[in-house]
Amino acid sequence: MKRNSCEKQTINRGAWSSQEDEKLVKYICTHGEGRWRTIPKAAGLLRCGKSCRLRWINYLRPDIKRGNFTEDEDDLIIKLHALLGNRWSLIAGRLPGRTDNEIKNHWNSRLSRKLIRMGVDRSKPRWISRVPRAEDPALTSETCKSSPLCRDRVPDDGGVSREASCREDHLSPTSDLNLDLTISLPFALHGCEGQERSHESAEETHSPTLLLFR
DNA sequence: AACCGTTCCAACCGCGACTGA
C-alpha cells in the first residue's frame, strides 16, 4: 500500500486559518496552480498538497460563485445528474463558478430530498441504451478528435482528461428529460485578477443561459 | 436557558488513473 503523504507528521489538519489562506492564495497567484505536492513547503504551509489543492479548488479560487443555488442551477444539476450520475466533477464543469464539492453537498443535503418529495428515484441515473457511455469502445479518441465539439478543447484543469471529457460530451440527453441546455462560449478562468469580485456581483450577472461546455 | 435533533458545509480519506523514470 502506498503511503499517503498526508499521513506524515507535523501536518496541520482541520479548518484553515486566514493566514494559511493568505499564504496559499499569494503563492498560487505568483506561481500558478499545479505541483500540489511541492506547494505547501514552497508556500510555507504545514499542510499536505492534497489539502492545499482542495482548499484552493473549493474555497479560494477567485472565480468561485458562492451563495445559494438558483432555480436554474438546481434544474441543471438535476438534469445532469440524471444523465451522468454521481460524476460531480463533470457536473461542476457545466456550472461555472460551482465546485464539485459544493454541488455534491447541495445534492446530498437538499436536491436529493427535494426529489424524494417529488417522488423521483434519485438513485438511478438514466442512461439511454443506444448512447455510448465513456467506456464504450466504439467511441474512440479518433471519434472524439474529429468532433467539432472536442477539437478545439483546451485540456481543462478540472481533472477530467480531455478524452474522457469529450466522450461525456457525446452523450445525448435522455428522451424523457427536457434538456433544454444552451451551448455557450467556454467559461474562462480569470485567475487572480478577479479576486476582488464580490459574490454579490457574481449573483447579479447570473444569466439564465447556463454554460454546458468549457 | 438548556437540551436535542437536523442541516449544512469544509475537510478528510481511500482508491483508481495518470505519468515519468
Place this chain on the structure above:
DNA sequence: GTCAGTCGCGGTTGGAACGGT
C-alpha cells in the same frame, strides 16, 4: 512492462449553526 510518485474524484465525516421543544 513495471513501479513509485502524484493527482483528481467521489464518498464520508466532524463540527458549527440553526431550529424546535
